[in-house]
Amino acid sequence: MRIGLIDVDGHNFPNLALMRISAYHKAKGDEVEWWWSDLIHYDIVYMSKIFSSTYSKDVPEPMNADKVIKGGTGYAIHLENGKEVFDKSKHQNLPDEVEKMFPDYSIYPEFDFAVSLTSRGCPRGCSFCHVAAKEGRCSVKVADVSDFWNGQKHIEILDPNITACRDKRDLMRQYMETGATLNFNQGLDMRFINDDDVNDINRMRIKKMHFAWDNPKDDLEGKFRWFADKYRKSRKGMVYVLTNHSSTMEENLHRIYVLRDLNYDPFVMVYNKPEAPQEIKMLQRWCNNKFVFKKVKRFEDYLGSKHYSEIKDM
Ligand code: SF4
Known part of the structure; x- marks a missing residue:
């Protein structure tokens, strides 16, 4: 059979589902390639879309295929009153x-790292996130690191909340034993991190570290301070700060300033960005542009600075 693949989100990051589908068909002796034209007939075309239409536009279905199979979280999300809703039936x-x-x-071939997904699910069920609806409200080990890694020097870890997983000691050990550099791509949940986790993290070859402080009602200042004291590296990692969801500007700035003062790297995420107020978009531009963020210490000053007037006039 001739199999076509379409990575609807573009080729910015390896799509795990498509890599597995490719392996499956190649093992059966099928010919697998990226779909590239309706002039070519395919037996099956797989289209995979991870991100919602807010961030990743859909592409038309191929016409010259016996079967088109569409899958991925992006196809199960729709907008309802400005909010993204995950429809499990889809x-x-x-x-x-x-x-x-x-x-x-x-x-x-453009990427030389491994991609792993060793646990699924999350107990939190944050209202802006689809993980719990899709994978359940319990973080469960679903695979070993060797199911994804065969010697690459770097691993991107896609587990949604490995810190909440009952088998996290086993998984952390497995990641450590690879000797590869690691990026907890989806973020570590600061509320679940304990002393044993910090000990493991301090022994890992961490390339990048991500956390989140999404809800300003969670008073996480003490926990971020605790981790910063124990973590061996001077730069403590990137922290996603969700805005335009249920926080005031004062609460946004509080999280940003606290994190910066503790040597974390705050990174503003904007919920429903197309409809976000201009002030929130400005906050994102200021905070996420590290050159400007370093130079202009306070958002209030940024609004009156030349950096702001330059982009405002663009
Ligand atoms: S903690 Fe993270 S993975 Fe879990 S529901 Fe919230 S945003 Fe999603």
């Missing part, structure tokens, strides 16, 4: 025989 998991395939990294 989401299907990969069949078991595909899910267990070792990813075919050869379809993304």
